[in-house]
Amino acid sequence: AQSVTQLGSHVSVSEGALVLLRCNYSSSVPPYLFWYVQYPNQGLQLLLKYTSAATLVKGINGFEAEFKKSETSFHLTKPSAHMSDAAEYFCAVRRSSASKIIFGSGTRLSIRP
Amino acid sequence: DTEVTQTPKHLVMGMTNKKSLKCEQHMGHRAMYWYKQKAKKPPELMFVYSYEKLSINESVPSRFSPECPNSSLLNLHLHALQPEDSALYLCASSQGLGYDVYTPTTDTQYFGPGTRLTVL
Numbered sequence: 001a002q003s004v005t006q007l008g009s010h011v012s013v014s015e016g017a018l019v020l021l022r023c024n025y026s027s028s029v030p031p032y033l034f035w036y037v038q039y040p041n042q043g044l045q046l047l048l049k050y051t052s053a054a055t056l057v058k059g060i061n062g063f064e065a066e067f068k069k070s071e072t073s074f075h076l077t078k079p080s081a082h083m084s085d086a087a088e089y090f091c092a093v094r095r096s097s098a099s100k101i102i103f104g105s106g107t108r109l110s111i112r113p
Numbered sequence: 114d115t116e117v118t119q120t121p122k123h124l125v126m127g128m129t130n131k132k133s134l135k136c137e138q139h140m141g142h143r144a145m146y147w148y149k150q151k152a153k154k155p156p157e158l159m160f161v162y163s164y165e166k167l168s169i170n171e172s173v174p175s176r177f178s179p180e181c182p183n184s185s186l187l188n189l190h191l192h193a194l195q196p197e198d199s200a201l202y203l204c205a206s207s208q209g210l211g212y213d214v215y216t217p218t219t220d221t222q223y224f225g226p227g228t229r230l231t232v233l
Contacts, residue, residue, distance in 0.1 A: 036224075041229075042227070043117075043224035043225050043226045044203065044205075044224040046223070100161075100169065104155060105154070106155050
């Protein structure tokens with residue numbers, strides 16, 4: 001079965017520091033991978049998605065993620081954290097033949113002034 | 114416009130009440146979804162509608178009853194809920210289901226802001 005594992009339920013970084021949120025997937029077929037962000041008391045917003053067109057995917061708000069098949073990873077990064085990046089981040093996977101998205105357990109990102 | 118709207122924003126109901134959650138999108142999407150999200154947990158899929166027909170029911174208790182009156186609207190009727198049903202209910206829509214011949218596999222799901230439900 002397809003799944004994603006997010007390492008670290010809580011990540012705290014200083015403002016201006018690199019943000020790295022980890023996601024590993026398990027899949028026997030090429031996966032379709034997504035990163036969503038959820039701000040407090042809001043719904044989910046798509047940050048970026050991997051479509052197999054390019055291994056380095058750029059998303060909104062300066063985030064990007066790199067698909068590494070050899071490591072079965074799809075980590076999310078941002079060079080310089082802003083206070084407004086504080087939120088919950090979900091990695092998700094979907095098979096090519098299914099409509100169901102499987103979400104990871106989420107990582108809460110805190111930004112220190 | 115990639116907006117999915119949900120009403121009400123907050124809902125408090127007793128265990129004997131009947132209430133409904135409403136979701137609306139005007140993006141021409143033909144697939145709509147209900148998710149349930151407990152605090153500090155990821156969303157869990159409840160139902161999927163495709164072309165106004167129920168496509169997936171993730172073994173949801175019958176006290177939750179979905180309805181898709183037209184391609185833009187999705188309702189979730191609630192009856193005899195339990196306190197453990199208190200959660201954030203999220204609606205989402207996508208152009209298609211991602212695996213039919215008319216839509217790309219990477220079809221994106223757009224989420225609404227959710228309805229915060231409290232069952233007393």
